[in-house]
Amino acid sequence: MSGAREQFGSRIGFILAAAGSAVGIGNLVGFPVGAAKNGGGAFLLMYAIFVAAICLPVMMAEMSVGRYAKKDPLGAYAKLTDNAPQWKLAGWLSIITPFMIAVFYLVITVWIFGYLFEAVTGNLELLANPDTFGTFINSPTLFIYMAVVLGIVYLILQGGVKQGIEKAAKLLMPALFVMLVLLVIFVLTQDNAMAGVSFYLVPDFSKINASVINGALSQAFFSLSLGMGIMITYGSYIDQQSDVPQSAKLVALTDTAVAFTAGLMILPAIFSFNPNTNPAELSESSIGMIFTFLPKIFLALQTSIGFFGASLVASIFFLLVFFAAITSLVSIFEVPVAALMDEKDYSRPRALVILGILLVVFSVFCALSFGFVTFFTEFTSYAGAPKSFFDIVYDVFYDTILPLNGLLICLFVSYRWKRHNLHKALETGSPNYKGSWFERYVDISVGTFIPLILALIFINTV
Numbered sequence: 001m002s003g004a005r006e007q008f009g010s011r012i013g014f015i016l017a018a019a020g021s022a023v024g025i026g027n028l029v030g031f032p033v034g035a036a037k038n039g040g041g042a043f044l045l046m047y048a049i050f051v052a053a054i055c056l057p058v059m060m061a062e063m064s065v066g067r068y069a070k071k072d073p074l075g076a077y078a079k080l081t082d083n084a085p086q087w088k089l090a091g092w093l094s095i096i097t098p099f100m101i102a103v104f105y106l107v108i109t110v111w112i113f114g115y116l117f118e119a120v121t122g123n124l125e126l127l128a129n130p131d132t133f134g135t136f137i138n139s140p141t142l143f144i145y146m147a148v149v150l151g152i153v154y155l156i157l158q159g160g161v162k163q164g165i166e167k168a169a170k171l172l173m174p175a176l177f178v179m180l181v182l183l184v185i186f187v188l189t190q191d192n193a194m195a196g197v198s199f200y201l202v203p204d205f206s207k208i209n210a211s212v213i214n215g216a217l218s219q220a221f222f223s224l225s226l227g228m229g230i231m232i233t234y235g236s237y238i239d240q241q242s243d244v245p246q247s248a249k250l251v252a253l254t255d256t257a258v259a260f261t262a263g264l265m266i267l268p269a270i271f272s273f274n275p276n277t278n279p280a281e282l283s284e285s286s287i288g289m290i291f292t293f294l295p296k297i298f299l300a301l302q303t304s305i306g307f308f309g310a311s312l313v314a315s316i317f318f319l320l321v322f323f324a325a326i327t328s329l330v331s332i333f334e335v336p337v338a339a340l341m342d343e344k345d346y347s348r349p350r351a352l353v354i355l356g357i358l359l360v361v362f363s364v365f366c367a368l369s370f371g372f373v374t375f376f377t378e379f380t381s382y383a384g385a386p387k388s389f390f391d392i393v394y395d396v397f398y399d400t401i402l403p404l405n406g407l408l409i410c411l412f413v414s415y416r417w418k419r420h421n422l423h424k425a426l427e428t429g430s431p432n433y434k435g436s437w438f439e440r441y442v443d444i445s446v447g448t449f450i451p452l453i454l455a456l457i458f459i460n461t462v
């Protein structure tokens with residue numbers, strides 16, 4: 001796009017926008033259940049170590065590449081390598097990946113919006129009915145909700161970086177924190193809540209095995225929005241004087257704090273609803289938890305706090321998840337939008353409309369993957385089971401390509417852009433980082449064991 005590159009208006013705006021990207025459905029539901037099932041405090045400890053020791057340096061690398069190149073990921077790889085074809089491929093991967101993840105994330109956000117609508121209108125009985133979810137995801141109403149969600153994303157993104165993304169983050173993120181804290185206070189004052197807290201937090205190191213370790217690291221990587229080109233793109237909207245290591249630390253800390261706090265909401269809620277909960281019942285996926293398990297709790301609340309109270313709690317919960325999902329969706333969709341603007345000189349509205357249409361087409365395929373249309377429901381089969389279009393997008397992009405993209409950025413900053421350039425870029429604007437032990441740690445790890453670990457995860461899932 002001609003003219004000066006858009007920028008975030010303030011440091012806090014950038015941090016909230018990046019944290020808005022990071023805080024998503026994964027934090028609010030995926031993390032708490034994963035932690036509770038897989039060793040409680042032991043999982044937490046391991047997760048925190050992964051965030052600090054592996055994910056944080058990758059986030060810093062992504063942000064500094066963006067800030068240095070002042071380009072979308074495709075443009076950044078091309079610019080810093082004089083158009084080397086193999087690195088352009090990495091660039092392509094880091095804009096196709098976010099687009100495809102946006103496809104399935106949009107579908108889930110649409111479901112959340114639908115449930116929010118039903119909660120606000122007091123239809124808790126409907127939501128708690130075990131058949132509702134299956135019917136709901138195959139109902140034509142979904143497409144109306146999809147139009148609304150896309151309209152919201154469009155409105156935010158067409159405002160641009162400062163007036164759109166930053167403004168939305170400054171509004172939605174504080175609201176999200178307040179709602180989360182309110183729900184935690186409410187849940188912790190319910191009977192038997194402490195049983196949930198101890199189930200969540202008491203460490204059980206015997207649960208930690210290779211697959212739990214792999215899962216924790218993948219979860220941390222996804223939760224921090226890494227490997228999707230997002231931090232490169234957002235990094236391209238900050239100036240050279242901003243402190244990347246410090247900002248990245250705050251984003252990682254916020255993301256982890258929200259995930260941790262969400263556990264203090266979800267698990268006590270489960271235990272106070274059913275004091276005899278046994279861990280096996282928590283085999284729910286995030287999706288099952290949000291759309292079938294928790295609605296039962298909301299309905300049961302009616303007996304203690306009445307119809308109005310229960311509807312209010314349910315509405316706050318779905319609004320919380322919706323806000324978290326919207327800021328993530330905005331960030332991920334901004335990546336291909338930025339690429340079209342940077343690489344093809346498209347105006348923002350034009351890029352948004354073209355990509356929006358593509359997004360709708362693919363998302364409709366996904367939405368039709370649950371029985372609506374057999375072609376999409378049984379798109380192909382592998383690993384001994386029929387796989388839908390939705391499954392494929394999820395398995396390929398979420399499970400496999402993310403660690404690959406992480407691996408590529410590490411190799412890129414270490415061996416192509418070169419370590420001393422990363423080093424210099426990270427020091428720029430960050431007096432506290434310069435000369436610290438953390439700097440030495442990042443310097444050593446980004447080109448050695450971090451990519452090695454990401455390569456292992458990648459090979460493992462392939």
Ligand code: PHE
Binds near residue numbers: 024105222223
């Ligand atoms: N960090 C997000 C989450 O935890 C993941 C995500 C980011 C998904 C951006 C889509 C887009 O849910």
